[in-house]
Amino acid sequence: MLNYEEKGEGRAVVLLHGYLENLRMWKSIGNELSKIYKVVKIDLPGHGKSKTYGKIHTMEFMAEKVNAVLDELKIEDPILIGHSMGGYVTLAFTELFPKKLKGFILLNSTSLPDSEEKKEQRLKAVETAQRNFDALVKMSIPNLFAEKKREFLKEEMEFAKELARETPIEGVTAALLGMRERPDRTNVLLSFKGAKGLVMGKYDQAVNPEELKKIIPEESNILVTELEAAHMAHLEVPEHTLNFLFDFLSDVWE
Helix, strand or coil, rough: CCCCCECCCCCEEEEEEECCCCCCHHHHHHHHCCCCCEEEECCCCCCCCCCCCCCCCCHHHHHHHHHHHHCCCCCCCEEEECHHHHHHHHHHHHHCCCHHHEEEEEEECCCCCCCHHHHHHHHHHHHHHCCCHHHHHHHHHHHCCCCCHHCCCHHEEEEEEEECCCCCHHHHHHHHHHHHHCCCCHHHHCCCCCEEEEEEEECCCCCCCHHHHHHHHCCEEEEEECCCCCCHHHHCHHHHHHHHHHHHHHHHHH
């Protein structure tokens, strides 16, 4: 069973962190949401206090592990909020268990698969992680934050590095290889009948907002916002991120 924490009462919101993160990433957002909703924060396989299960953690495998937690807690009709890799897991969950979900929000995430260039970068990251993990952390974390705001976000960047260093190397490589293999789930994103939200970062270099805009039809039932952030909207602009989440959730659960 994956490690998880729950807080609050009411309708269920499930928070899925990204690569090199863990459930502690949601501290302020989770606390605010838990004032109105039951919030379940989960450590994905190979991250935080959840063990590593093998050499590769596919998004489908992670989704099945998340489903086991929700079954254990007897949670029905939750809304999943997935950051980056957590969004990939959310889409895999939606494909596997569409009737179990009320809806989802993808936060700095995408339905598109890795490009060939990105797949190569994943393999290089595996090599770097095995050779010099701290170098990988120091190199990759700052690039997730908007360049023009980095000097004002030093505390947040240090927090992200701290979480990254808590991730076991086997978990890091299993996640990298799993993300590399994920298929295109644009059809899942567009065809799911429940509530859907998408939070993009205008300066996101990990998930290109312009590519995302191309796949979403003008007449879509996806609630989309673009924030003044890069890949870490929940740490860079937490108030704006939280406003969107609360608006979305209250619309769904009027």
